[in-house]
Amino acid sequence: MKAPKFDYIKAESRSHALELLDQLGEDGRILAGGQSLMPTLNMRLSQPGTLIDINKVSDLSGITLEDGVVHIGAMTRHVEVATSPIVAKHLPLIAEAMKHVAHHAVRNRGTIGGSVALADPAAEMPACILALGATLVVESINGRREIAADDYFKGLYETAREPNELLVEILIPSKKTGEVSVFLELAQRHGDFAMAGLACVARVSNKTFEELRLVYFGSEDRPTIGTGAIAAVIGQTCSDECKEAAAIALANDLDPMTNLQGSAAMKLHLQKVLTGRALDTAVERAEAT
Ligand SMILES: Cc1cc2nc3c(=O)[nH]c(=O)nc-3n(C[C@H](O)[C@H](O)[C@H](O)COP(=O)(O)OP(=O)(O)OC[C@H]3O[C@@H](n4cnc5c(N)ncnc54)[C@H](O)[C@@H]3O)c2cc1C
Missing domain, CATH: 3.30.390.50 (CO dehydrogenase flavoprotein, C-terminal domain)
Structure with missing residues (x-):
């Protein structure tokens, strides 16, 4: 099957993406790596009016260590997480889990934010961030909000993120001594x-x-x-x-x-x-x- 018709807008910046999410409401859908979204469109399991492509929003990706917390931008690809020395040293659970996430082609495009936003119950990253007591950072035109992983997963593909909110980064405490x-x-x-x-x-x-x-x-x-x-x-x-x-x-x-x-x-x-x-x-x- 082919995807239903949809409009496509490339967000020029993070604030542009937030404005679009606010204007479009339930009709807008973020396009990250597209590895889950595109198959669901092609199978007509989802019919958003407009895709908001955030692939060019550069400040949504990257991995840094700050004061004992690893910050992973939502648009960081699985392959970047899998090969990151910071993740290998400070988040060995995620490094071990990444080997099980899909196949090379999917890991090259798919993002950690897409995986956590989607919240597939059989996906590896949601379980890891819950085990590690992570915090999800979401933003809307009204500001920034932090959600504890313990409060984030609500049901089948259901999370505490509101439709007008963009997942921007995941904060994960680094491995403690012992x-x-x-x-x-x-x-x-x-x-x-x-x-x-x-x-x-x-x-x-x-x-x-x-x-x-x-x-x-x-x-x-x-x-x-x-x-x-x-x-x-x-x-x-x-x-x-x-x-x-x-x-x-x-x-x-x-x-x-x-x-x-x-x-x-x-x-x-x-x-x-x-x-x-x-x-x-x-x-x-x-x-x-
Ligand atoms: C053949 C195949 C095998 C796979 N196997 C596995 C597997 O074993 N384990 C696994 O975990 N995954 C697997 N996946 C899924 C893959 O990991 C996806 O990359 C991931 O689920 C979604 O990431 P994405 O960046 O592609 O998101 P997209 O497909 O672009 O988006 C997914 C959903 O999240 C929303 N979204 C994305 N980013 C954001 C954001 N920053 N803020 C708000 N909403 C956002 C989108 O609107 C959409 O609803 C597989 C996929 C394929 C095609």
């Missing part, structure tokens, strides 16, 4: 969207979990914090019993959706398996540092 992270994903083929996946950030001492954040994706309508599984493990020494307790608790944390990637029961089983693997790997990585 912190380890693990990213695990199961997909039908490498680079496909996840059947099940887990972003884990932990502090482990003598095989005991002192701090832990487990965020599951590819299961529910949004990335989900495994609060029961975390409570079952925190303060415990890693063991078969501890992993079993986490798996039992996870059945209450997650209510997976059956979809083309797999049944609800299979997804829950896979997430339990990934939880055990992530806990073991977190201990191994803590011992290796």
Whole structure:
């Protein structure tokens, strides 16, 4: 199928993009890398009247480290995030996850902002920024607003961003001393969207979990914090019993959706398996540092 007719405007600056978003309302749609938007237009799943192309707005991309926080501009391409020395050193969870995001061609065009704005429940970046306690910065003609990742994901492709707001950057606390992270994903083929996946950030001492954040994706309508599984493990020494307790608790944390990637029961089983693997790997990585 071909896309329905739409108008196209190239935003000359960030303020121009904000003005267009305000004027066009629900009828306007930001065009970033186009890797998700163009297929949905071609399949007629979406019919915006006007695309607002932000590819020439140069101050929306780039990666910097400021006072222990990594700033990633919304228009930063996946490939730039994947090859950034700042990300490799200060955000190892994201560096590990990026290897699972789509294929080279998609990573060359797709942007981290597009991924977070879209909020596909099987995407890697939303889970990572939730696990890392990131802050999303959005702007409209009325000013700038910061949204904690914990408050951002509202449902299937639904977020706390208003239609007249542009996602401009993501602020992610850099890795703290003693912190380890693990990213695990199961997909039908490498680079496909996840059947099940887990972003884990932990502090482990003598095989005991002192701090832990487990965020599951590819299961529910949004990335989900495994609060029961975390409570079952925190303060415990890693063991078969501890992993079993986490798996039992996870059945209450997650209510997976059956979809083309797999049944609800299979997804829950896979997430339990990934939880055990992530806990073991977190201990191994803590011992290796
Ligand atoms: C074959 C294929 C496989 C893929 N596999 C994966 C995968 O395994 N994992 C994964 O995470 N993704 C995958 N993707 C999607 C890819 O990562 C996209 O790049 C990403 O989802 C969207 O980024 P984009 O820059 O292309 O955004 P676009 O497609 O341009 O936009 C997506 C949506 O976000 C909105 N938007 C974009 N930027 C902003 C902004 N700054 N402010 C407000 N709204 C904005 C747009 O209006 C649109 O609604 C795949 C895509 C393809 C085609």
